[in-house]
Amino acid sequence: MLKTEQDVIDLIAEDDRMMEMLRAAKKLDLPDWWICAGFVRAKIWDTLHHFEKRTETPDVDVIYFDPAQVDERTEKDLEEKLNRMLPGVPWSVKNEARMHMVNDIEPYESSVDAISKFPETATALGVKLDDEENVVLTAPCGLEDVLNLEVKPTPFFTGTEARAAIYEERIGKKDWKSIWPKITVHHIW
Template structure:
């Protein structure tokens, strides 16, 4: 779709990796496909919705979730983000802050907190700031991660 800094990431990649590490097959149709991009000139929910509509027309069996990271700081109460990777640094947990982008015939990985927590099945907050820590704790309670992936370790 030729989106600036366009990539697929977040829970979509984390879930595939953690299912694999638990010996399970993943079905992409069961997950949101998180499309991330960055363009301050097109930072409206309507723009994201139009992109989701285009993606659904191409692959209707997938659950597309498109978010321009140039506007997500407003929802999160943060200063403006400089890029997709900059936005990912503000996400609640390190293992979710992962994305992949096409790079010719290959793949470029965006991982501002590296890949260790993802590969070691570790959940760790990205920040000690009270609001970020609260978001991490809320996600830990509400997402059912320990039920789905019993080998996950919480590192607080």
């Protein structure tokens, strides 16, 4: 059973497909890079649901932080590079140094700061490889909720009514309970 950060790291390290994607992203040599969100959450929830087949995610989110280059075209070029390395993967690359403008909020300080402001705690997760190709995990809102199969808003999304509405709308659209029936979804209102 998954109980600790090391359990999650080991789970990902033992998944050949996830490691292949992590190695591809690492080859881009991006500053402060991570593969985050559903890439990590789905693996944890699939394991806790004892699924034999991987739940495919609509995208594989690669994020990085480079304030010196905030042109969206760069992100598309990076997606094309990843597609040449690993075709068929739904790559999505975003420079978090630019995304505050898209989200109309204060600038992020780093990729981990951006991850901490994702809508759900169970999604506020990222993994990458260090120089020795060991899996590194970040969970700025902790692992407790994702490991307990709970969907809750991050503190950032309980801060205003507008953000709470975004969280509630996402929960409805994602309909994760239809895929992972053991999860508990917590609503703000």
